[in-house]
Amino acid sequence: MKALVISMALMATSTFAFAAGGSITVYQDPNCGCCSGWVEHMRESGFTVKAIKTVDMATVKEKLGVPMELGSCHTGVVDATGQIIEGHVPAAAVNKLLADRSVKGVAAPGMPQNSPGMGQLDGTLVTVDFNGKPFSTD
Numbered sequence: 001m002k003a004l005v006i007s008m009a010l011m012a013t014s015t016f017a018f019a020a021g022g023s024i025t026v027y028q029d030p031n032c033g034c035c036s037g038w039v040e041h042m043r044e045s046g047f048t049v050k051a052i053k054t055v056d057m058a059t060v061k062e063k064l065g066v067p068m069e070l071g072s073c074h075t076g077v078v079d080a081t082g083q084i085i086e087g088h089v090p091a092a093a094v095n096k097l098l099a100d101r102s103v104k105g106v107a108a109p110g111m112p113q114n115s116p117g118m119g120q121l122d123g124t125l126v127t128v129d130f131n132g133k134p135f136s137t138d
Helices: 002-019 033-044 057-064 091-098
Strands: 023-028 048-053 074-078 084-087 105-108 126-129 134-137
Touching (some): 023 057, 033 048
Antiparallel strands (some): 074 084, 105 126, 126 134
């Protein structure tokens, strides 16, 4: 019985931690203002974000395995899982990513005007997984 109570307490704690967001490290060009807008969106959504400025984004993307055709202006890494967030992916899609650890990464390719950091979400932004398949619509 004691093991069951301890197990339930651990599950409740991990669920609370998930609901409160997670920790993300984001690599961004120091001259890009929209990247800072996305970081602010993620922080407002409950995530802890560490921003690292770098002028060598191509190397970062290559090292992390971001498909070239899905590239954007910044790249995030979920610290706990290693999952990749490429570009202006909304927090709701990041939460969906965290719920499925089999997905390596998601992207909002390019710099969509209807994405966090670029403009207002309008319900038509499609994010894709790293295979290029639709992942979320926000």
